[in-house]
Amino acid sequence: MRKPIIAANWKMYKTFDEAVEFVEAIKDRIPSENKVDAVVCAPALYLPTLVEIAKETDLAIGAQNMHYEEEGAFTGEISPKQLEAIQVDYVILGHSERREYFNETDEAVNKKVKAALAHGIVPIVCCGETLEEREAGLTEKKVTNQVKKALADLSPEEVQHIVIAYEPIWAIGTGKTATADDANAVCGHIRQGIEELFGKDVAENIRIQYGGSVKPENIEELLSKEHIDGALVGGASLQVESYLKLLEAGANA
Numbered sequence: 001m002r003k004p005i006i007a008a009n010w011k012m013y014k015t016f017d018e019a020v021e022f023v024e025a026i027k028d029r030i031p032s033e034n035k036v037d038a039v040v041c042a043p044a045l046y047l048p049t050l051v052e053i054a055k056e057t058d059l060a061i062g063a064q065n066m067h068y069e070e071e072g073a074f075t076g077e078i079s080p081k082q083l084e085a086i087q088v089d090y091v092i093l094g095h096s097e098r099r100e101y102f103n104e105t106d107e108a109v110n111k112k113v114k115a116a117l118a119h120g121i122v123p124i125v126c127c128g129e130t131l132e133e134r135e136a137g138l139t140e141k142k143v144t145n146q147v148k149k150a151l152a153d154l155s156p157e158e159v160q161h162i163v164i165a166y167e168p169i170w171a172i173g174t175g176k177t178a179t180a181d182d183a184n185a186v187c188g189h190i191r192q193g194i195e196e197l198f199g200k201d202v203a204e205n206i207r208i209q210y211g212g213s214v215k216p217e218n219i220e221e222l223l224s225k226e227h228i229d230g231a232l233v234g235g236a237s238l239q240v241e242s243y244l245k246l247l248e249a250g251a252n253a
């Protein structure tokens, strides 16, 4: 059985004080690490502080993006080496907002995935279709292709450490959730694609999250589905009680 992973993606929300207050408020209320992996992916400039506060608790801290180079003349960027040095555990890669607004390509995502793994950071690799693609019946093709390109040239051993997040773009921040059955079907296709590329064991072990308007009211049904192993949550991860309810659902799934 795959352990659920519930990750908050705070995006560009919260001031420093609000972020600190949030992590202080939840750090001793996280369900056991044996039952659920709890992650908060915060704006980069808060990471060292949040890692320090969350130390010796069951909460892990993640970044929302990174560059693939170790270091260099890349003004404004943050490297995997820098994240590793402050003990960041996870990094979200290839989020649709980064692909859309910052021109992130499948090729760049692939380089970032390799760089994260080389630095012991778990990549949460995002994929998902637009509404037009869904209506044209292209969902599975789009999503499996994104995953295939993100994981290009990796070994089965490397792939099993990765987390995939299926986030239909039309469901992000819109209040529209994919039905649990639809989300499960796409996650099942992703798993199938991974089996074809990396074998049955990897496909059975890799965790696939659903993201897109996940909230305490719908998470249980989503997590009850065979191929959904967690959630990547934006809006509903910004309030303490709401995030804790999501974690509870993960721990009980």
Ligand SMILES: O=C(CO)COP(=O)(O)O
Pocket (backbone or CB within 6 Å): 009, 095, 167, 171, 172, 173, 174, 175, 211, 212, 213, 214, 232, 233, 234, 235, 236
């Ligand atoms: O993009 C998301 C998480 O990465 C989903 O955001 P919402 O939960 O706000 O729809």
